[in-house]
Amino acid sequence: xxxxxxxxxxxxxxxxxxxxxxxxxxxxxxxxxxxxxxxxxxxxxxxxxxxxxxxxxxxxxxxxxxxxxxxxxxxxxxxxxxxxxxxxxxxxxxxxxxxxxxxxxxxxxxxxxxxxxxxxxxxxxxxxxxxxxxxxxxxxxxxxxxxxxxxxxxxxxxxxxxxxxxxxxxxxxxxxxxxxxxxxxxxxxxxxxxxxxxxxxxxxxxxxxxxxxxxxxxxxxxxxxxxxxxxxxxxxxxxxxxxxxxxxxxxxxxxxxxxxxxxxxxxxxxxxxxxxxxxxxxxxxxxxxxx
Amino acid sequence: xxxxxxxxxxxxxxxxxxxxxxxxxxxxxxxxxxxxxxxxxxxxxxxxxxxxxxxxxxxxxxxxxxxxxxxxxxxxxxxxxxxxxxxxxxxxxxxxxxxxxxxxxxxxxxxxxxxxxxxxxxxxxxxxxxxxxxxxxxxxxxxxxxxxxxxxxxxxxxxxxxxxxxxxxxxxxxxxxxxxxxxxxxxxxxxxxxxxxxxxxxxxxxxxxxxxxxxxxxxxxxxxx
Numbered sequence: 295x296x297x298x299x300x301x302x303x304x305x306x307x308x309x310x311x312x313x314x315x316x317x318x319x320x321x322x323x324x325x326x327x328x329x330x331x332x333x334x335x336x337x338x339x340x341x342x343x344x345x346x347x348x349x350x351x352x353x354x355x356x357x358x359x360x361x362x363x364x365x366x367x368x369x370x371x372x373x374x375x376x377x378x379x380x381x382x383x384x385x386x387x388x389x390x391x392x393x394x395x396x397x398x399x400x401x402x403x404x405x406x407x408x409x410x411x412x413x414x415x416x417x418x419x420x421x422x423x424x425x426x427x428x429x430x431x432x433x434x435x436x437x438x439x440x441x442x443x444x445x446x447x448x449x450x451x452x453x454x455x456x457x458x459x460x461x462x463x464x465x466x467x468x469x470x471x472x473x474x475x476x477x478x479x480x481x482x483x484x485x486x487x488x489x490x491x492x493x494x495x496x497x498x499x500x501x502x503x504x505x506x507x508x509x510x511x512x513x514x515x516x517x518x519x520x521x522x523x524x525x526x527x528x529x530x531x532x533x534x535x536x537x538x539x540x541x542x543x544x545x546x547x548x549x550x551x552x553x554x555x556x557x558x559x560x561x562x563x564x565x566x567x568x569x570x571x572x573x574x575x576x577x578x579x580x581x582x583x584x585x
Numbered sequence: 586x587x588x589x590x591x592x593x594x595x596x597x598x599x600x601x602x603x604x605x606x607x608x609x610x611x612x613x614x615x616x617x618x619x620x621x622x623x624x625x626x627x628x629x630x631x632x633x634x635x636x637x638x639x640x641x642x643x644x645x646x647x648x649x650x651x652x653x654x655x656x657x658x659x660x661x662x663x664x665x666x667x668x669x670x671x672x673x674x675x676x677x678x679x680x681x682x683x684x685x686x687x688x689x690x691x692x693x694x695x696x697x698x699x700x701x702x703x704x705x706x707x708x709x710x711x712x713x714x715x716x717x718x719x720x721x722x723x724x725x726x727x728x729x730x731x732x733x734x735x736x737x738x739x740x741x742x743x744x745x746x747x748x749x750x751x752x753x754x755x756x757x758x759x760x761x762x763x764x765x766x767x768x769x770x771x772x773x774x775x776x777x778x779x780x781x782x783x784x785x786x787x788x789x790x791x792x793x794x795x796x797x798x799x800x801x802x803x804x805x806x807x808x809x810x
Contacts (some may be wrong), residue, residue, distance in 0.1 A: 372674075372678070372731055372751065372753055372762060373728075373731050373751075374751060375763075375774070376680055376773070377681045377682050379681070379682075379777075379780050379784075380777065384721045416742075536763065559802070559805075560709075560781065560802075561778065561797055561798075562779070562791070562794050563779075563782050564773075566777045566778035566779075566781040566782075567777075567778055570769075570773065570774045570777035571769050571774060573772065574769045574774070575767070575768065575769060578769075
């Protein structure tokens with residue numbers, strides 16, 4: 295069963311990281327750079343084992359019997375039209391999680407974000423967004439580097455330098471405004487796609503929202519690049535990390551207060567709308583990296 | 586009583602005026618015909634950009650004309666959309682492989698319902714965007730039959746929204762068959778939704794859901810004006 299294999303490899307991934315972290319906690323004389331290397335090695339091993347499992351999961355896309363007729367009339371369909379149906383083996387779980395997330399948003403996130411939006415004016419919230427963005431430079435830098443996009447990776451370092459100083463800890467973006475240095479968003483999920491690693495099935499996580507198995511591995515790898523995790527003990531960084539993400543989510547929601555209402559207004563099937571929007575966006579972002 | 590000569594002169598001016606009015610009307614007619622011909626020539630002459638510009642600018646002009654009653658403006662907008670949107674192609678594409686599995690009558694029914702749905706969605710959406718500017722960026726052709734026109738919707742203090750129109754040439758006329766917003770194809774997005782509804786609950790449920798959604802959109806349009 296491919297699903298089990300994946301969740302296994304993900305669990306191994308967690309354990310690997312936990313092991314790394316507990317080693318440091320015990321206070322062994324492992325240098326920080328060695329810990330980082332060790333974590334990276336464990337994750338690469340996990341990824342390789344995950345890749346074989348993922349490869350099996352992508353298969354249903356092409357073995358769908360409905361797809362045969364589609365291939366024959368392919369020359370009649372306009373460019374950009376792909377009649378393939380997403381394979382969605384996790385649909386029951388995803389549907390439950392979408393419902394959970396919508397309720398969470400209804401009861402907690404949107405009320406908090408509206409209250410926050412009421413207190414903090416729009417420019418303040420945009421500054422906060424830039425601050426969170428600026429701090430997340432390491433995954434952006436690393437993944438641009440992984441894809442050999444050297445100019446973009448260098449641009450991220452320069453942006454971080456400029457915005458952390460002239461931009462007052464990242465609350466402003468003079469790198470873009472004064473020097474024309476644009477941000478180059480990137481993440482490990484995109485690196486996997488860039489190198490053709492199958493993404494595996496679509497999955498809707500509670501709290502985190504839409505993803506795929508491959509993009510989830512990416513989230514974990516990018517999360518492991520947070521330097522905070524390596525300089526303070528776990529009982530500090532876990533709550534700090536969680537608080538950080540909650541703050542980021544509230545700020546994001548406050549800037550997009552009617553986003554879900556808008557989506558729901560035009561959607562006939564909200565699950566399908568969110569799923570397709572996420573998957574189309576990721577495919578488009580990957581194409582953008584190769585241009 | 587007026588002298589004869591004056592009466593004749595008076596009639597003369599009246600006749601002149603009448604003639605003048607006729608000429609003016611003819612001139613206006615010619616001018617209109619020229620505009621239409623130019624529009625058609627632009628469409629036939631292989632310029633998808635002109636078609637998109639006419640549609641978007643025409644729609645915005647109608648929206649900004651607050652003197653015309655709302656219901657009348659909505660009819661005008663629908664006319665503009667009907668000229669340049671290829672609803673049959675949109676319907677076929679949105680149903681994906683299911684299109685060939687339903688009967689001809691059902692294809693007709695679906696096209697009618699989906700057309701009204703898309704019209705009302707477009708009206709609702711364009712209502713929201715009336716204050717912003719549309720930049721026409723570029724057009725690119727994909728073979729003789731297909732083209733894409735890129736536009737940006739810009740508002741101060743906000744990131745621009747990339748809205749691209751996909752067109753196909755039908756009997757020398759460019760028609761819009763898909764719109765992408767931030768690289769998300771709207772028709773592909775609906776295709777995924779419709780696939781799911783048909784596969785899980787069947788085609789009749791899809792028609793019912795579409796009708797419900799369209800009615801709530803139409804109602805929200807009524808509230809806005």
